Amino acid sequence: xxxxxxxxxxxxxxxxxxxxxxxxxxxxxxxxxxxxxxxxxxxxxxxxxxxxxxxxxxxxxxxxxxxxxxxxxxxxxxxxxxxxxxxxxxxxxxxxxxxxxxxxxxxxxxxxxxxxxxxxxxxxxxxxxxx
Amino acid sequence: xxxxxxxxxxxxxxxxxxxxxxxxxxxxxxxxxxxxxxxxxxxxxxxxxxxxxxxxxxxxxxxxxxxxxxxxxxxxxxxxxxxxxxxxxxxxxxxxxxxxxxxxxxxxxxxxxxxxxxxxxxxxxxxxxxxxxxxxxxxxxxxxxxxxxxxxxxxxxxxxxxxxxxxxxxxxxxxx
Numbered sequence: 001x002x003x004x005x006x007x008x009x010x011x012x013x014x015x016x017x018x019x020x021x022x023x024x025x026x027x028x029x030x031x032x033x034x035x036x037x038x039x040x041x042x043x044x045x046x047x048x049x050x051x052x053x054x055x056x057x058x059x060x061x062x063x064x065x066x067x068x069x070x071x072x073x074x075x076x077x078x079x080x081x082x083x084x085x086x087x088x089x090x091x092x093x094x095x096x097x098x099x100x101x102x103x104x105x106x107x108x109x110x111x112x113x114x115x116x117x118x119x120x121x122x123x124x125x126x127x128x129x130x131x
Numbered sequence: 132x133x134x135x136x137x138x139x140x141x142x143x144x145x146x147x148x149x150x151x152x153x154x155x156x157x158x159x160x161x162x163x164x165x166x167x168x169x170x171x172x173x174x175x176x177x178x179x180x181x182x183x184x185x186x187x188x189x190x191x192x193x194x195x196x197x198x199x200x201x202x203x204x205x206x207x208x209x210x211x212x213x214x215x216x217x218x219x220x221x222x223x224x225x226x227x228x229x230x231x232x233x234x235x236x237x238x239x240x241x242x243x244x245x246x247x248x249x250x251x252x253x254x255x256x257x258x259x260x261x262x263x264x265x266x267x268x269x270x271x272x273x274x275x276x277x278x279x280x281x282x283x284x285x286x287x288x289x290x291x292x293x294x295x296x297x298x299x300x301x302x303x304x305x306x307x
Contacts, residue, residue, distance in 0.1 A: 029298055030266050036247040037267050041162050044171055044233060049157035055150035055182075062186040063146075 138194055149189055153182055156199055163203050166263055167210060169252050170229030177213070181206040200270075204278045207260065211279065214256055226252075250300040258293030261286050 050058075091099040134155075140148035160181060164174035184205050192201055230252050251259060260279065264270045265286075276283040 025302075026294060026298070029294060029301065032245075032247045032301070033251060033262070033297065034267055036245055036251060037166050037263065039245075040166055040169075040233070040248065044165050046158070046161045046165060046171060047175060049154045052147070052150045052154050055153050056146050058182070059146045059149055059153075059186050062183055066187050 134198060135194075138192070138198055141189055142192055142194065144190070149186065152198055153185065156202055157182075159199055160202055160206060163268075164206055164210070166267070167207070167256070167260060168229075169233060170226065171232065173225070173229065177206055177210055180209050184209065196274075200274070200278075203268075207264075207278050208280060211257070211260075246301055247297075250297050253300070254293055254296060258289050258296065261290045262293045265290055 088099065088102070091102060134152070137148040137152050141152055157178070161174060161178050164177050164181075165171055168174045168177065181202060185202060188205070192198075196204075233252075254262075257279075261275050264275045264278065265272070270278070272283050272286050275286045279286065
């Protein structure tokens with residue numbers, strides 16, 4: 001059981017975490033902010049939770065859509081794989097030099113892409129983000 | 132049936148159990164997103180997106196954290212991704228409009244639009260988020276780091292800088 005104050009049934013004003021290094025001035029500020037958050041909670045209207053039946057329908061539809069998307073992705077993957085393997089096989093049978101050049105170019109492009117994305121991430125000071 | 136049992140059933144593909152979990156946590160998620168975005172209509176869109184993502188990813192949920200924590204992790208990441216994709220100008224205009232709406236609602240309920248709320252609304256979202264998660268929801272630094280997918284040190288510095296910035300706005304005469 002986590003120690004947070006976010007229990008759904010919680011009614012009282014959540015108290016900010018008491019840390020030893022928080023000064024009294026900071027604590028006052030934090031309390032003021034927490035009170036503001038609670039005022040917002042109470043005042044701003046929001047839609048009520050949908051019925052379970054409606055949510056079940058949403059879940060069924062979403063699962064169906066995901067399954068369909070996954071199937072399409074798999075099909076695309078197989079098609080691309082087929083084109084790549086077929087193309088490479090054709091290259092080997094016709095010209096070893098062309099095959100070597102193609103493999104080298106692909107390898108260099110992959111390295112370039114990796115290096116480029118590393119630089120971009122470093123520039124932004126970003127970290128990987130889950131989608 | 133308790134939450135743990137429902138979670139286990141939902142992970143195994145029980146649609147009814149998942150629907151019940153989503154319904155129970157709907158208000159919690161909505162309130163969280165209203166505080167994060169300070170924009171009720173944006174919060175509503177994000178709730179929908181979060182629920183769809185939860186349905187999609189439920190089989191990956193390992194049950195090590197509370198369902199509510201898992202949900203707000205997904206919601207937080209969706210919000211951050213969305214904010215990164217939007218242009219600063221567009222963000223600013225939308226936020227201004229939403230804030231006027233929030234201000235109006237507060238006045239309707241005889242709640243004062245305090246300096247604290249105003250300062251919070253002006254604070255950058257990437258600073259408001261960790262402050263909210265740390266001090267309102269009581270998450271630990273490592274949990275916030277995991278939720279926002281940033282290093283723990285960044286969480287600490289954002290909370291510190293965010294509070295400093297708020298202090299400057301709210302208590303201009305206070306010592307640094």
